[in-house]
Amino acid sequence: MARTRTPTEPAPDLLSVDQDHLRPLAERMRPHSLDEMVGQRRLLAPGSALRRAVESGKVHSMILWGPPGCGKTTLALLLAQYADAEFRAISAVLSGLPEVRQVLAEAAQRFAGGRRTVLFVDEVHRFNKTQQDAFLPHIERGTIIFVGATTENPSFELNSALLSRCRVHVMEAVSPTDIREALRRALQDPERGLGEDAPRITEELLLEIATAADGDVRRALTLLEIAAELAQDEGGEITPGTLAQVLADRTRRFDKGGEQFYDQISALHKSVRSSNPDAALYWLTRMLDGGCDPAYLARRLTRMAIEDIGLADPRAQQMALEAWEIYDRLGSPEGELAFAQVVLYMASTAKSNACYAAFNQAKADVRETGTQEVPLHLRNAPTKLMKSLGYGAEYQYDHDAEGGIALDQTGFPDAMGERVYYEPVPRGLEIKLKDKLDRLREARAAARAGKGGAAKR
Structure with a gap:
């Protein structure tokens, strides 16, 4: 069984007590x-694979994937502490390839002297492929224990070579209940926390801070520190009025270009598709609240109307376009109500992807069958030469045919024969379209069969 390490000499970067309290509360x-x-x-549950590895000091290179403030940096620091390794940190936002090479060279010297290095790379997804490749030989040789932190999906943002040498650990946003526990510790800790100068605060207000932090422990501690400073003028108590000032401009987590963004638009689209207007309205509101580009939302709502509602209710498409125009005229927040209205309507009305499916089938046929000739009877014949070559010959003008449709006349290239792409669903307006097309297709098939039989005779 692996021996559990108990660090006895804290790393200065991690545990030094700042006597003059210059560092932020979240850092202390x-x-x-x-x-x-x-x-x-x-x-990190007791007995989990990662916890056993960390406590035994046998840590591996890894990618920590999770939202801001969930503990990625802290976990990297603890990895170095438990492994009795040197901790070095660089930021992919601030560091270039020369600095990376310098840090790696120092780690190689340290390794030659018998000491390992935990290299923490914050926002590693910001490094390009060349920069990411620079770490590979050092990870393979064991010169560094690589710990990359990212808020983006590693499978999209990191190259496969780096991923193959690291294990990805998914970290979750911290719950309000757990954040409140961290806030309690800060209030009670006499050395690193607010200690004897801690303000009085009710559990309800403490939970309000934890909830407002939106899964970010660092943010919660910062909010508590600000509230504590304001409370000095309130007799040392954080009141609802004081907290209201601190939380007045709070915002929710929203990444306008990352995975979270696409997860939310996916949730909105799928809620509309599954006829859940309440869920659809929630996700729309989340995206508006996060600052999503209204033009992007308008495009996606119009796409939903075409892809998932289609001809079952053509009004949805028109409503989506009108909501787009209304927003352009009114702006925010008045125009947002038009988005809400169209989302509720689209989620509540009949659905059909028959047009979308038919279009995809037609595209597949075009790719597979190549450049087919237009049948002679469908070709235009504006010149005598074209007419002499048979262009337009035997074309039947539908308005002159019985019932207004020339049933035995094909519209496809001769080599393909008739195809059926569009299959209306028995919902909404497509009920009537389906009934009409079913009868018409049966009549066409009978007419073509009769024409073939007559030709054989």
Whole structure:
């Protein structure tokens, strides 16, 4: 069984007590051990694979994927502490390839002297392929224990060579209940926290701060620190009025270009498709609240009307276009109500993807059958030469045919024969379209069969 390591000499970067309290509260309260970390119960539960590896000091290179403030940096610091390794951190936003090479060279010298290095790369997804490749030989040789932190999906943002050498660990946003526990510790800790100068605050207001932090422990501690400073003028108590000032401009997590963004638009689209207007309205509101580009939302709503409602209710398409125009005229927030209205209507009305499916089948036929000749009877014949070549010959003018349709006349290239792409669903307006097309297709088939029989005779 692997021996559990208990760090006895804290790393200065991690545990030094700032006597003059110049550092922010969130930095001072950074956990000293795995037991002090809040949240991440699945990943760091007693007996879990990662926890056993960390406590035994046998850590591996990894990618930590999770939202801001969930503990990625703290976990990297603890990895170095438990492994008795040097901790070095660089940011992919601030560091270039020369700095990366310098840090790696220092790690190689340290490794030659018998000491390992935990290299923490914050926002590793910001590095390009060349920069990411620079780490590969050092990871393979064991010169560094690579720990990359990212808020983006690694499978999209990191190259396969780096991913193959690291294990991806998914970290979750911290729940309000767990964040409240971190806030309690900050209020009670006399050395690193607010200690004897801690303000009075009710559990309800403490939970309000934890909820407003939106899964970000660092943000919650910052909000508490600001509230504590304001409370000095309120007799040392954080009142609802004081907290209202602190939380007045709070915003929710929203990444306008990352995976979270596409997850939310996917949730909106699928809620409309599954006829759940309440869920659809929720996701629309989430995206508007996060600052999503209204023009992008308008395009996607119009696409939903075409793809998932189609001819079952053509009014949805027109309503989506009108909502787009209304927003352009009114702007925010008045124009947002038009988006809400069209989302509720589209989620509530009949659905059909028959047009979408038919279009995809037609595209597949075009790719597979190549450049087919237009049948002679369908070709235009504006010149005598064209007429002499048979262009337009035997074309039947439908308005002159019985019933207004020339049933025995094909519209496809001769080599393809008749095809059926569009299959209306028995919902909404397509009920009537389906009934008409079913009868018409049967009549066409009978007419072609009769024409073939007559030709054989």
